[in-house]
Amino acid sequence: MKATRNFRRPRVLIVGCGDVGMRCVPLLRPRAHVFALTSHAARSAELRAAGVSPLVGDLDVRRSLKRLAGLAPTVLHLAPPQKTGDDDRRTRALLATLGTRGVGALSGARGTYAAIAPVGRLRRTRASWIQARAQAEPANIVPDGLRRAAASRARLRFVYASTTGVYGDCGGEWIDETRVTQPANARAKRRVSAERQLRRATVRGTVAASIARIPGIYADNRLPLARLEKGTPALADADDVYTNHIHADDLAAILVRLATHGRPARVVHASDDSSLKMAEYFDRVADAFGLARAPRITRAQAEQQIEPTLLSFMRESRRLVNRRLKEELGVRLRYPRVEDFLRDAASAKQGVKRR
Template sequence: MIATRKLRRARVLIAGCGDVGMRCVPLLAQRAAAPRVIALSSQPARAAELRAAGTTPLIGNLDDRRSLRRLAGLASTVLHLAPPQKSGDDDLRTRALIAALSAPRRSVARVATTAVARQRAWRGWFRATFARGASTTKRASIVPERVSYSPARGRPIRVVYASTSGVYGDCGGAWIDETRPVRPDNGRAKRRVSAETQLRRAARRGPMSASIVRIPGIYAGNRLPLARLQKGTPALAPADDVFTNHIHADDLAAIMVLAIRRGRPQRVVHASDDSELRMGDYFDRIADAYGLPRAPRVSREEAEAQLEPMMLSFMRESRRLKNARLRQEMRYALQYPSIDDFLKRVEVTSGPAASPAG
């Protein structure tokens, strides 16, 4: 009986189990029917760490489709936290993940021992899965891209994708909700739009349910710009500064896990806190809390000459995210409604001049 229960446990695949993914693992274990968590990693050296956290490590690389063959029919739920590759406008990693999830389960082909029998088994699987009253010829062109059924009684695969608020581009500091059209300004954001589009199309084609969580800047005790402040890297002067949005990593992990149950299919949700801050003010609050000098302020022209292209790309985009869907549809109460709520806890724990070693 115990072995049977283990086999029947739901499975959650985390693709891209980094800092946020590791924060998701204990939250998944707290659920009433705790699923088996499988962590996809391209680094064999992380296997012990992932196993100690309570996951089953699975070595696979989203840049190598051949390494993803075991994903077919493996899990009924997927938390897609993996970033795109670093170049191009198309997210090839999401494309590889969808293809792996879409492939027929190996057990379908293993029932046959000869080449002819294997071919018949595959044809039978395609007919049983995709025919449904339509002609086989008409559907043949889309079969390779169809999304497979999960192993849990034919239910659709549930995918929750961690996207970015960067897909909106520069909004001139306006308040925006999830209905605003995307307008990516750089390759990084274009690849995220590509991933969202691929998942939505896959969900329309077959039995997949995809929810998209758009994420602003993530912070936590181990994800603060302390090194930047110690180096004295400048921020924009108030007249040129941009509005920025944030979310604590613990809140984000909780939102991703909650989206498995409460995220609506094909729906976008902003995982953003309640703060309304300009980028320089965000740096100032952290500097004051950790007893560091505030970042010097420079004009936009001076910043263009002094800062790296990556940082400049963030300084060119200004927007304020509304999070009504997060509160009303997802019914989520933020642990850290603003960076100030987090920093108050830092000061209580470490004193007003906390060590910058966090």
């Protein structure tokens, strides 16, 4: 009976089921049979224990992805690109592999499920016009008419976890999702590549893809405690950059919400309401956990003392407007600001001490 119920339930595939993906699972399981692609067979037992059906495959080995074809009409793509090159080959492989059978998908109406009609072939002249229009648009905009057309034809509902690093340095300005992307490193260029692939697939009617641009993720297990204990320095205020944040539980809720209510080819900032410089964030965490604050150094000193990967995040400053998140998706954050989480964390810590 259990196998029969699972067969009949709508299916959702999570690609890249790490910490955030596992937080999505309990939000999805009451309504769907959840599958997860993992490149590590050793994780299968962990996934099964969480109620997930594991599929072993590697986005870098396309032949290992064959079982994904036609498996699920709703896909959460949370896997990062490969570590080299400007093109996201993993997203390209995933889009090439995913099946063509409409088997029912998460619907935006009342949070229920509905079948997706098969895609009709566009006439060649119309397809050429749509593709030309899409390529002519700025990287983060697809016309509303094309969105609606794509939504009516798409076989697959697709949610992609991108990054706010696609904007590059914005000099601390407040920006919304219409800001032109200007990736400053190969890591961000690969994310832009993935977004463009998904937009083009949406315009062609292959998928209906919604994109979440994600800032720094934090949670109990994702705080800079080791960095603070080590005494790694932060930038002096005059040289510091604005950063943006989202709690991992809130991010999981946003991604699941996008699966039912996200607009095709639409970008949403998955960011909370915080407006903190990087050193301010470190100070708030240090104070909450009774640690020494990070020492301050100038940017010139940081160039000499801080390793390149960490330093790259200290070169980009921006503040994110999250109006779409609230007004279009109707998301209410559990932790609107970092301080809200840290206050709860500090209270929990005090409660443990009293016991």
